[in-house]
Amino acid sequence: MFETIVALATPPAKSALAIIRMSGDDCFKVVSNIFTKDLTKVKEKGIHYGYIKEGEKNIDQVVLLTYVAPHSFTGENSVEIITHGSMLIVNQIIAALLKNGARMATNGEFSSRAFLNGKIDLVQAEAINDMINATTIEAKDLSMVSLTGETSKVFKPIKDKIGEILSHIEVNIDYPEYEDIEETSKEEILQKCGEIIGNIEDLIKDGEKNRMYRDGIKIAIVGKPNVGKSSLLNALIKEDKAIVTAIPGTTRDVVEGDFNLAGVPVHLYDTAGIRESNDVIEQIGIDKAKKAVENADLVLFIVDETGIDNEMYSLIKNQKHIIVNNKADIISKKENGSLYISAKNNDVAPLLEKIKEELNIGEVVIKPTFNNTRQLGILKQMVFYLKNAIDDTNNNQPIDLISVSIMAAYNCALDLLGQNNKNDLTDEIFSRFCVGK
Ligand SMILES: Nc1nc2c(ncn2[C@@H]2O[C@H](COP(=O)(O)OP(=O)(O)OP(=O)(O)O)[C@@H](O)[C@H]2O)c(=O)[nH]1
Numbered sequence: 503m504f505e506t507i508v509a510l511a512t513p514p515a516k517s518a519l520a521i522i523r524m525s526g527d528d529c530f531k532v533v534s535n536i537f538t539k540d541l542t543k544v545k546e547k548g549i550h551y552g553y554i555k556e557g558e559k560n561i562d563q564v565v566l567l568t569y570v571a572p573h574s575f576t577g578e579n580s581v582e583i584i585t586h587g588s589m590l591i592v593n594q595i596i597a598a599l600l601k602n603g604a605r606m607a608t609n610g611e612f613s614s615r616a617f618l619n620g621k622i623d624l625v626q627a628e629a630i631n632d633m634i635n636a637t638t639i640e641a642k643d644l645s646m647v648s649l650t651g652e653t654s655k656v657f658k659p660i661k662d663k664i665g666e667i668l669s670h671i672e673v674n675i676d677y678p679e680y681e682d683i684e685e686t687s688k689e690e691i692l693q694k695c696g697e698i699i700g701n702i703e704d705l706i707k708d709g710e711k712n713r714m715y716r717d718g719i720k721i722a723i724v725g726k727p728n729v730g731k732s733s734l735l736n737a738l739i740k741e742d743k744a745i746v747t748a749i750p751g752t753t754r755d756v757v758e759g760d761f762n763l764a765g766v767p768v769h770l771y772d773t774a775g776i777r778e779s780n781d782v783i784e785q786i787g788i789d790k791a792k793k794a795v796e797n798a799d800l801v802l803f804i805v806d807e808t809g810i811d812n813e814m815y816s817l818i819k820n821q822k823h824i825i826v827n828n829k830a831d832i833i834s835k836k837e838n839g840s841l842y843i844s845a846k847n848n849d850v851a852p853l854l855e856k857i858k859e860e861l862n863i864g865e866v867v868i869k870p871t872f873n874n875t876r877q878l879g880i881l882k883q884m885v886f887y888l889k890n891a892i893d894d895t896n897n898n899q900p901i902d903l904i905s906v907s908i909m910a911a912y913n914c915a916l917d918l919l920g921q922n923n924k925n926d927l928t929d930e931i932f933s934r935f936c937v938g939k
């Protein structure tokens with residue numbers, strides 16, 4: 503028995519319309535207490551027009567959609583109330599529903615119920631959240647593939663293959679007198695585990711690559727004062743965000759900006775120019791700049807006509823970085839093979855190409871991928887267990903010991919799709935969702 507939950511599914515702001523969402527066994531009964539029509543006998547999906555009432559008073563004129571279990575997103579009886587988009591109205595209606603037996607949904611509770619009721623697996627549930635959070639079309643398209651269940655489908659044969667090995671081992675343990683079975687099993691383990699590892703490693707490779715589209719990348723812009731760091735941030739995000747002046751030491755705090763690089767969301771950090779300084783504020787800024795370097799996936803080391811500062815370069819040289827010569831418009835002597843741009847003139851195209859090359863950003867291939875930390879972590883764990891199984895087999899370990907590793911890999915496969923200990927996982931994963939989702 504699922505309690506009836508309610509939440510606003512649209513943003514809490516003035517708009518043309520708002521949608522209040524409900525789910526749970528009793529939701530038709532709860533809503534009927536405050537609606538002009540009796541919906542308690544509803545047997546099929548429908549659209550109902552009427553008034554939400556509090557006693558005799560009309561709260562709003564609404565359109566109400568009913569979904570009858572199991573044919574709904576959550577798999578339970580569900581209602582969507584389309585109201586006028588005023589937060590006054592929304593709050594009044596939600597308060598009335600709470601008074602009549604519903605309770606407020608927690609973050610992601612609708613999706614979590616869809617998962618618990620077997621309407622979607624965990625990879626699909628995560629894709630819903632990723633879709634909402636995507637900031638580029640490419641990231642959204644990748645999530646869409648997982649949302650439809652395509653990604654889970656790709657994984658199913660891998661899970662089944664591991665299950666198959668386990669069942670053969672089971673036969674072996676149950677009938678140890680047939681030695682020939684054991685022989686076949688060991689060969690089978692080596693061959694099949696090797697094959698599965700190959701399949702999983704391909705998935706990891708695609709996932710790591712596409713992870714950039716989901717999580718974005720962090721790029722820090724650093725260098726001496728006045729070399730044009732803030733000008734570069736402004737040129738890249740195409741907005742006059744950071745203050746630019748000819749006075750060295752203009753930027754104090756870290757200035758952040760976002761832009762879309764061939765579908766990859768890039769988070770930029772423009773930092774204070776690094777130099778010896780007695781100014782307390784500037785010194786804090788410089789410390790922040792050093793932190794930004796540590797956290798970055800890529801560092802742009804900006805140099806102007808005054809040349810490179812070797813001491814400063816030693817701060818970043820062990821990190822993935824690009825040396826960028828700025829102010830190309832006033833530099834007369836250019837070295838072959840070096841990268842030149844002019845941030846002031848928005849002449850930054852060669853840098854964008856270089857970043858793409860450095861981070862291996864090409865044309866995105868929209869295909870099923872496991873690209874979040876949880877999914878990739880599980881896949882790597884599976885490879886680890888299957889390699890153990892291969893080592894144990896090669897070392898002539900007893901078959902029941904080998905099967906422990908294969909069983910562990912199988913459990914990982916169940917975890918990936920959320921087929922293991924459903925209840926433990928939901929809190930952790932669904933808490934990252936919005937309310938109403
Ligand atoms: N000629 C030329 N001048 C530039 C270029 N980029 C920036 N400048 C100038 O260089 C000066 C400093 O630019 P900023 O972008 O503020 O430099 P910064 O590295 O952020 O400086 P701090 O914040 O002080 O560390 C300004 O006068 C800019 O107009 C460029 O490509 N060419």
Ligand SMILES: [Mg+2]
Pocket residue numbers: 731732733744745752753773774775
């Ligand atoms: Mg600056």
